[in-house]
Amino acid sequence: MSREHWEKNAANWAEWARKPGFDSYWQYSKTFFELVPPPGQRTLEVGCGEGRVSRDLAARGHHMFGVDSSRTLIQLAHDTDASIPYVRCDAADLPFRDESFDLAVFYNSLMDFDDMQASIAEAGRVLRPGGFLCASITHPLQDAGKFASRSGDAPFVIEGSYLGDRRVYDAEVERDGHHMHFKGWAYPLETYARALEMAGFMLQALREPALESAPPSMDPGAERWRRIPVFLMWRAIKT
Numbered sequence: 407m408s409r410e411h412w413e414k415n416a417a418n419w420a421e422w423a424r425k426p427g428f429d430s431y432w433q434y435s436k437t438f439f440e441l442v443p444p445p446g447q448r449t450l451e452v453g454c455g456e457g458r459v460s461r462d463l464a465a466r467g468h469h470m471f472g473v474d475s476s477r478t479l480i481q482l483a484h485d486t487d488a489s490i491p492y493v494r495c496d497a498a499d500l501p502f503r504d505e506s507f508d509l510a511v512f513y514n515s516l517m518d519f520d521d522m523q524a525s526i527a528e529a530g531r532v533l534r535p536g537g538f539l540c541a542s543i544t545h546p547l548q549d550a551g552k553f554a555s556r557s558g559d560a561p562f563v564i565e566g567s568y569l570g571d572r573r574v575y576d577a578e579v580e581r582d583g584h585h586m587h588f589k590g591w592a593y594p595l596e597t598y599a600r601a602l603e604m605a606g607f608m609l610q611a612l613r614e615p616a617l618e619s620a621p622p623s624m625d626p627g628a629e630r631w632r633r634i635p636v637f638l639m640w641r642a643i644k645t
């Protein structure tokens with residue numbers, strides 16, 4: 407479901423992701439990079455899209471490999487920086503040897519995979535013991551509800567259920583004439599924690615960054631995102 411959706415929306419995503427200062431990446435990635443350990447021998451980005459995170463990690467000294475299921479996005483990533491090896495594959499079936507990476511990075515991609523648990527287990531397989539898994543996801547609280555209005559003091563309302571089985575996450579966002587259709591899965595936090603536990607990971611650090619400053623492209627009520635976190639980020643170690 408989600409793989410096909412991302413391939414269909416690849417061009418839109420690349421335009422959205424690449425416009426400087428536009429996507430939330432420019433506000434939130436700083437917190438994520440603070441969680442990332444220093445470069446080891448090999449770092450893998452799973453769900454790399456058009457490659458911005460892999461390029462930023464390479465600039466920080468990481469020897470990067472990137473994988474994604476979208477043919478279009480893998481091609482764009484390669485065309486932008488051919489020095490990083492990019493492979494098209496499913497996150498739940500990585501074409502790498504056991505224990506061949508020091509770090510696996512999932513930046514806003516885990517909730518988009520159709521088999522989140524298998525993808526975490528695959529990262530567990532390709533990481534050496536003592537290796538790290540760093541992830542950013544859309545916050546499970548944010549995925550479970552929405553603000554009643556766009557004003558800064560709007561109540562945040564969960565109409566259905568936070569707990570329970572995964573639900574489809576489907577949101578169309580319009581900003582400054584750009585349109586993006588996000589589609590993936592919403593899980594309670596415990597479902598992620600259990601997937602990490604089952605794959606032999608221990609959580610080392612967790613962050614819920616608040617919006618620091620609203621970019622000009624955001625609406626005036628962006629203040630509301632100082633009260634409810636948009637993203638959840640963590641570093642886990644493979645035991």
Ligand SMILES: C[S@@+](CC[C@H](N)C(=O)[O-])C[C@H]1O[C@@H](n2cnc3c(N)ncnc32)[C@H](O)[C@@H]1O
Pocket residue numbers: 408409412413423452453454455456457458459473474475476479495496497498512513514515518519520521
């Ligand atoms: C929101 S984008 C994030 C891309 C990149 N990490 C970034 O922040 O720029 C999610 C990515 O997950 C990829 N994806 C979705 N399902 C996948 C799967 N089953 N295996 C590998 N990649 C997948 C999509 O093609 C898309 O590039």
